[in-house]
Amino acid sequence: MDDATLLEAIGQRRDTSAFEELCRRYATKLRRYVAGRGVGDAESIVQEVMLVVWRRADRFDPGRASVATWLYTIARNRATDALRKRGRPVPDPRDPAFVVTQARTPDPAPDAATARHQQIAAIRYAMTHLPAEQRALLNRVYIDGQTIAEAARAMNVPLGTAKSRLRLALASVRTQLSVSHG
Amino acid sequence: MAEYHLPDAILLEYATGVADPGHALIAACHLTLCPRCRARVAELEAFGAALVLGDDEGAPADPSPDAFADRLLAEVFDTSSAAQLDAASEALGSDLDLVEPALALEPPEQRPREGVFPWPLQRVIGPFEDIPWRTPLPGLQTFDFQLPGATTITRMTRARAGMKVARHDHRGLELDLILAGGLHDRTRGGEFERGDIQSASEGVTHSLEILPGEPCLILSVNEGNFVPDGLVSRLLYRYLGWS
Numbered sequence: 519m520d521d522a523t524l525l526e527a528i529g530q531r532r533d534t535s536a537f538e539e540l541c542r543r544y545a546t547k548l549r550r551y552v553a554g555r556g557v558g559d560a561e562s563i564v565q566e567v568m569l570v571v572w573r574r575a576d577r578f579d580p581g582r583a584s585v586a587t588w589l590y591t592i593a594r595n596r597a598t599d600a601l602r603k604r605g606r607p608v609p610d611p612r613d614p615a616f617v618v619t620q621a622r623t624p625d626p627a628p629d630a631a632t633a634r635h636q637q638i639a640a641i642r643y644a645m646t647h648l649p650a651e652q653r654a655l656l657n658r659v660y661i662d663g664q665t666i667a668e669a670a671r672a673m674n675v676p677l678g679t680a681k682s683r684l685r686l687a688l689a690s691v692r693t694q695l696s697v698s699h700g
Numbered sequence: 701m702a703e704y705h706l707p708d709a710i711l712l713e714y715a716t717g718v719a720d721p722g723h724a725l726i727a728a729c730h731l732t733l734c735p736r737c738r739a740r741v742a743e744l745e746a747f748g749a750a751l752v753l754g755d756d757e758g759a760p761a762d763p764s765p766d767a768f769a770d771r772l773l774a775e776v777f778d779t780s781s782a783a784q785l786d787a788a789s790e791a792l793g794s795d796l797d798l799v800e801p802a803l804a805l806e807p808p809e810q811r812p813r814e815g816v817f818p819w820p821l822q823r824v825i826g827p828f829e830d831i832p833w834r835t836p837l838p839g840l841q842t843f844d845f846q847l848p849g850a851t852t853i854t855r856m857t858r859a860r861a862g863m864k865v866a867r868h869d870h871r872g873l874e875l876d877l878i879l880a881g882g883l884h885d886r887t888r889g890g891e892f893e894r895g896d897i898q899s900a901s902e903g904v905t906h907s908l909e910i911l912p913g914e915p916c917l918i919l920s921v922n923e924g925n926f927v928p929d930g931l932v933s934r935l936l937y938r939y940l941g942w943s
Contacts, residue, residue: 532782538773544753545769551752561768562899565776566792573789574778574799591886595798598717602849606717607728607820609738610802614815615731617895640728641747642754660751665718678901681709691747 521585529575541568544586548593555597555663567593586638636683637695644694652687655680664677705737706730706875706897707844715744722852722921726877726897729919733895762793816879821919831856836940839863857918865908866933868943872923874900879919882911883898905929
């Protein structure tokens with residue numbers, strides 16, 4: 519059963535075996551991520567994340583993100599809260615200033631971008647084929663929770679070099695995904 | 701060429717939750733006004749999910765991949781009934797902020813010009829009408845504010861049409877979000893309007909001019925002070941306290 523089907527079973531039928539399966543798939547990886555961010559009690563945080571998933575499964579929108587991305591953002595929000603004691607500011611769709619469509623930038627249509635978001639395996643594949651120094655930079659930022667400046671210092675390269683590597687890495691993952699998904 | 705959007709580095713730090721609070725604020729405000737960068741952040745979150753939660757095809761299996769999950773299910777979660785899990789999750793209290801952070805917050809107080817400031821900004825400095833502006837020069841209003849934990853300099857500026865921002869470099873990255881009126885980069889070209897980001901890295905020397913029309917309202921988040929270029933610039937920025 520795929521992740522989205524499991525989440526649907528939890529959200530609509532309160533299916534405890536679907537919840538168990540989702541825990542088996544993701545709890546260990548989530549714990550590794552939360553611990554890597556430097557949060558003290560990573561196991562408690564993962565318990566909370568999974569209970570949030572249990573309670574809020576009905577709010578998951580498969581049109582907006584994959585299940586893995588949804589889990590990642592919940593764990594990120596919880597880890598960030600634990601580290602900072604303050605939430606980070608976010609755009610609010612209820613805001614009268616909120617702009618839904620934009621004329622200026624002829625970027626890919628949102629639905630094409632969304633289709634790419636579903637392809638966690640394809641993204642992972644593209645990332646594993648990046649040059650080692652680009653991959654190392656992304657690992658430091660995503661997994662170790664470093665800023666670009668901190669990663670640059672740790673890798674002993676100028677900040678400008680780190681930013682260039684980041685641009686190249688993201689561009690090459692995007693290119694690879696647009697090639698493989700047309 | 702002018703970019704109009706936030707650099708990848710800022711969007712990535714925002715997406716991973718490690719951005720400086722000033723950068724997070726300007727990101728949240730720009731994202732309110734820019735669907736393209738919202739899609740970029742969603743994409744960067746998917747990249748994070750792939751790195752953190754994805755599987756490597758063909759990789760050797762972890763010898764004890766489920767030990768923690770098994771323990772969680774055996775000792776912590778009582779999955780014998782949905783009611784047990786409901787009780788455990790309700791004991792957590794409020795959790796909407798983890799799932800949809802925006803919806804967990806009350807909307808700010810409604811004001812006639814509420815649409816001027818995106819809510820993330822309004823939540824920090826209040827509505828546009830109540831800003832305690834300083835007027836260091838005729839036609840120029842400024843308001844500096846501090847965010848807890850920030851190392852960036854955060855400032856609101858309101859300048860009348862035709863005013864010029866004398867040539868300067870910067871210590872670190874300069875980010876301006878235009879909230880009203882327009883701004884023109886006289887050195888590098890590009891006209892910036894509501895929702896656009898004007899950015900300049902350390903080492904870029906440029907001057908700016910307010911476009912004709914209504915006063916230009918700018919949220920600036922700078923990593924360091926201006927570095928003046930020339931005598932007029934030095935005197936001006938010293939007087940304003942920007943250098």
